[in-house]
Amino acid sequence: MKHYLILLLLITAMDTSAQLTPYELSGKKETATYYQAIKHYEQLDKTYEQAKLLSYGNTDFGKPLHLLVLSKDKIFDPVAIRKSNNRILLINNGIHPGEPEGIDASMMLARDLLKGDLLPKDVVICIIPVYNIDGSFNRTGTSRANQNGPVAYGFRGNSKNYDLNRDFIKTDSKNAYSFQEIFNIWQPEIFVDTHTSNGADYQYVMTLIPTHKDKLNPVLSEYMTKTMLPTLYTEMKNSGYEMIPYVNSVEETPDAGITGFLESARYSTGYTTLHNTIGFMPETHMLKDYDKRVDATYKLLQIYINVVVRDAKIIGENKRKADEQVAKQTTFPITWILDETVSEDLEFKGYTAKQKPSEVSGIDRLYYDRNEPHTKIIKYWNTYKPSVSVTKPIAYIIPKAWDKVVGLLKLNNVKVQQLQKDTQIDVESYYVTDYKTMSSPFEGHYLHSNVKVNPIKQTLQFYEGDFVVYTNQRVNRYIIETLEPQAMDSFFNWNFFDSILGMKEHFSAYVFEDTAAELLKKNPEIRKKLEAQKAKDSSLSKNAEAQLDFIYKNSDYYEKTHSRYPIARLVNDTKITLK
Incomplete structure (x- = not known):
């Protein structure tokens, strides 16, 4: 009997040790590698019927993108989950693998929910273990020069040196394509993308970028600002990690105030906004101890789950209303500017900013004196107003030559139809009259901005197989903010159509x-x-x-297609024969 008890204790100890993460086993100083993370989730899949590890597509590194699904009802079909009126919470980790708190926190959270039989009934939790798999293999302890741990971590760029948090519209990476596949199959109501911040020094371990309130559908914005955010801030304070909006300083230090972060569609939470999903980007502070950053992330993820469980019904109803409204919406803002006339007072806990001679240059340099913490009221500018809006057409007509555009539309659940026969159609065409272009490449592109267009009514020839996209869809925001050239992250601005900007004929x-x-x-x-x-x-x-x-x-010799945006707008209710 004595030997049996000793054996049982050894087996129990081995089982407990086997479920500890590499982060825990290292004394909370190291972050899991990609293989360790996947092995951890594979073990959870084998051990618990309420967990399933799925894989999707591919990445530039040649490995699929994994998704752990936690379902109390053991239902792992997203269509069945939506029919059951359950909410879906998607957590994304390691888009920047040098910011790995979410990787470690999610591994522990998934284990604890399963082991303690704590999975919620009405909410399915989906976790991407490591999004930038490529960067996670490029592992050092020096690439983030300002960061306090862990011992080693991944690199921001992926195999093609893309920052994947700038790739959600242009989709240059296979990672982005596979992420969009996951997102549009599962269609989460709430999305969380874990990060670590750079910038000023202050007392908070956790800061937060929510989807910007002025870009969200009003129904979603009302719920997020008046219900969800107050709960997140209150509960994080109660957990011991008081939280503040992301510290986007107006000047060198936060003392002069901060502005809300306007995430355009290139960013993960800007992209999810196009699909009426409320997105959040928690940013732990780079200078705080790594174990505190992981713990704060763990606690925030727990709070997200609790809020989604509490508000499951209203979150689902709000998403349904937003989708219906966007399908019928006629005017869409496509660029925004900060409204400097609107601000609020924000209590901010920082450190006193001072100057002292640099030991490198001898010139005065900034430093924050942690021996002088302070609490002061600063200005917070967090209102953006539309600077350009467009009235949606009845439909967009896309010549079949632009197949990448069509492929991305389909990937994002856009219903795309095709002309049955060659047809002349009265349309509105844009001629690009002016634009600015970056002087050096940004994420592999010479990005355009400040686009000006001249709309012209024309009768154009279209051909069998050309694509037609009607704007009566719940994904209208994705359609319009990618296809309208003036939009901040339009396909035009990302150089999809640069060939139209050059003349092909001229004269001697x-x-x-x-x-x-x-x-x-x-x-x-x-x-x-x-x-x-x-x-x-x-x-x-x-x-x-x-x-x-x-x-x-000004003559007929001039090519009519020069600088003519190739995607036409159908503005009259014209009968078109479709396949």
């Missing part, structure tokens, strides 16, 4: 001189336009080449 001046003279004789309107332009621009009168170019661009 010595030949076109005679043609231009003949055009002026036969077309008084061209001469009138030329004289008017010369009156506006005195330099034109002295530039023969420029005058020829003006005549050319």
Whole structure:
């Protein structure tokens, strides 16, 4: 009997040890590697019927993207889950593997929920163990020079050196494609993407970027700002980790105030907004001890689960209402600017910012004196107003040559139809009249901005198989914010259509001189336009080449597709024969 008890104790101890994470086994100083994380979740899958580890697609590193699903009812079909009116909470970790708190916190949280039989009844929890698998293998302890631990961690860029938290629209990486597959299959109501911050020093371990209230559908924004956020802040304070909005300082230090972070659609929570999902980006503070950062993340994830369980019914109803409203919505803001006239007072617990001579340069440098903590009221500017809005067309017509665009629309649950036969259709076309372009590449692109367009009514020839996207869909925001060229993260701004911006034909001046003279004789309107332009621009009168170019661009010789955005807007209720 004595030997049996000793054996039982050894087996129990081994079982307990086997369920500890590498983070715990290291004395809370190390973060799990990719293989350790997947092994941990595979073991949970084997041990518990309420856990299933799924894999989707591929990544640039050649490994699939994993998804752990925790379901009390043991239902792992997202369609069946939605039919059962259960909520879905999606937690994403390791988009920046050098910010690994969520990786370790989620491993412990999943284990504790399963081991303690604590899974909620009406909420299914989905966890991506490590999103940037590529970067997690590029492991050092030095790539984040300002960060306090862990001992070693992954790298921000993936195998192609993309920052995956800038890739949710352009989708240059296989990681982003597989994530969108997961997201659009599971369609979560709430999304959490775990991070670590850079920037000023202050007393808080955890800061928070919620989906921006002014970009969310009003029904969702009302619930998030008045119900969900107050609970998150209160409960985090009660847990011992008082939380503050992400410290996006107006000046070098937070003393002059902070602004709300406006996440455009390139970011994870900006992307989820396009699908009427409320998103959050918790950011632990880089200078705090790693064990505190992990613990704060663990506790915040617990609170998210509790809130979603508590408000499961209203969260589902709000999502349904938002989807219905967006399908019927006619006007869509597509760019925003900070409203500097609206601010609120925010209690902020920081450290006194001081100057002292640098030991490197001898010049005064900034430092925060942790021996002088303070609590003060600072300004918080968190209201953005639309700067450009568009009225949606009845539909967009996309020539079949632009297959990447169509593929991404389909990936995002956009219903796409095709013309049954060659057809001339009255449409509105945009001609791009101006835009700014970055002087150096950003995430592999020379990103455009400040786009100006001139809408022209035209009758254009379309062909069998060209694509038609009607704007009566719950994913209208994804449709409009990718297809309208002026939108902040439109496909146009990400260079999908740069080929239209270059002319394919031109003229030889010595030949076109005679043609231009003949055009002026036969077309008084061209001469009138030329004289008017010369009156506006005195330099034109002295530039023969420029005058020829003006005549050319106002004649039938000029290619009509130059700078014409290839996706047409159907603005009249025209009957179209579709396949």
